[in-house]
Amino acid sequence: MNASLCKYEQEVMKALRFGPLSHELQAHVTGCVECSEVVLVANCLERDAHSMGEISIPSADLVWRRAILRSRAEAAARAIRPIQLVVHASIAVMITAIFWLILGSPAWLRSMPAALYTPILHTVRGLWVAVSFAAGLVTMLTALFGAVYILRTDCVPVVRVRHIRASIRITTTI
Amino acid sequence: MPDELQIRVALEPACSLGEVREQPLRMNEVVFHALYERTARPLFNYLLRVSGRRDIAEDVLQESYCRLLSAKLPEMDETQTRSYLFKIATNLLRDRGRRNEDTAIETVNTPGAMANHVDQAAMRQAFDRLKLRERELLWLAYVEGASHKEIADSTGLKPGSIRLLLYRARQRLAGLIRGDSRKKTKVDA
Numbered sequence: 001m002n003a004s005l006c007k008y009e010q011e012v013m014k015a016l017r018f019g020p021l022s023h024e025l026q027a028h029v030t031g032c033v034e035c036s037e038v039v040l041v042a043n044c045l046e047r048d049a050h051s052m053g054e055i056s057i058p059s060a061d062l063v064w065r066r067a068i069l070r071s072r073a074e075a076a077a078r079a080i081r082p083i084q085l086v087v088h089a090s091i092a093v094m095i096t097a098i099f100w101l102i103l104g105s106p107a108w109l110r111s112m113p114a115a116l117y118t119p120i121l122h123t124v125r126g127l128w129v130a131v132s133f134a135a136g137l138v139t140m141l142t143a144l145f146g147a148v149y150i151l152r153t154d155c156v157p158v159v160r161v162r163h164i165r166a167s168i169r170i171t172t173t174i
Numbered sequence: 175m176p177d178e179l180q181i182r183v184a185l186e187p188a189c190s191l192g193e194v195r196e197q198p199l200r201m202n203e204v205v206f207h208a209l210y211e212r213t214a215r216p217l218f219n220y221l222l223r224v225s226g227r228r229d230i231a232e233d234v235l236q237e238s239y240c241r242l243l244s245a246k247l248p249e250m251d252e253t254q255t256r257s258y259l260f261k262i263a264t265n266l267l268r269d270r271g272r273r274n275e276d277t278a279i280e281t282v283n284t285p286g287a288m289a290n291h292v293d294q295a296a297m298r299q300a301f302d303r304l305k306l307r308e309r310e311l312l313w314l315a316y317v318e319g320a321s322h323k324e325i326a327d328s329t330g331l332k333p334g335s336i337r338l339l340l341y342r343a344r345q346r347l348a349g350l351i352r353g354d355s356r357k358k359t360k361v362d363a
Binding site for chain 2 (some may be wrong): 013018034037044048055062066068069071
């Protein structure tokens with residue numbers, strides 16, 4: 001689209017913001033379709049914005065409290081994350097262990113025909129031993145990293161004491 | 175000497191703050207209050223006119239400040255912070271639009287003599303008929319006095335395309351205002 005963009009547009013906009021238009025600009029606006037639109041729209045919107053001054057807005061306290069609550073919720077979610085990881089890993093290990101126990105002592109399988117029993121069981125046994133070993137290793141590592149993370153996060157007693165001291169000082173002075 | 179109740183009241187928030195180490199906010203409460211005083215009104219007006227709904231404007235306003243407070247950003251002066259707030263607010267409004275949560279625009283009545291003005295009412299109706307992006311562009315340009323670059327930052331559009339988009343939006347709004355005014359005049363006659 002070939003829009004007819006007037007070179008005085010920016011000048012008119014600036015002038016409208018900082019006071020009445022000069023005589024030259026006023027004369028230009030009268031003859032320029034684009035600039036007259038600028039003046040019309042800018043005046044209407046400015047009047048509208050001015051009329052909105054009496055509408056109440058949420059207080060700063062409310063917004064601040066919301067931000068604090070959000071920050072706490074995020075911190076709590078972050079603190080729980082390693083614990084959740086450990087729980088999930090434990091569940092995975094438990095399931096693996098159950099399968100391993102069933103296949104590791106296959107007394108009931110001996111009653112099955114020998115042709116079906118021997119080759120399949122050897123393969124499955126080997127696979128499950130490897131899987132359970134890997135799962136155990138992953139769980140141990142997760143638990144270790146989780147513990148380190150929790151200890152690192154909780155290791156802020158100085159800040160806590162400072163908060164308490166500051167509060168006491170404020171109360172006594174009041 | 176403070177009594178036991180006073181100490182307990184004072185300790186409660188401090189202890190609960192220490193229990194979970196919350197993410198440090200971007201600024202302290204005093205600085206935030208000062209910033210809010212200077213920037214909340216124009217941002218709220220922008221949100222109210224662009225969204226057309228008070229509940230959305232209030233919600234997005236609060237959410238924008240919460241995001242600003244928790245954002246990990248380099249140091250910014252007030253102009254940049256203001257621009258950043260408008261950017262967050264614009265994105266939040268668009269997200270809501272995409273999810274089709276807020277389809278209906280209601281005309282928000284404003285108190286004062288201006289609200290009863292015929293031209294003003296026509297303008298508001300015409301403005302509500304524009305597309306979301308057009309409303310954003312026009313408000314930022316003509317009420318906030320934002321430069322093309324600032325508008326581009328806030329809206330995520332290319333700086334080079336702002337002038338043309340603004341021209342089209344302005345042309346459309348002017349047409350709608352004139353049309354509505356003419357209709358009003360005919361009805362009154």
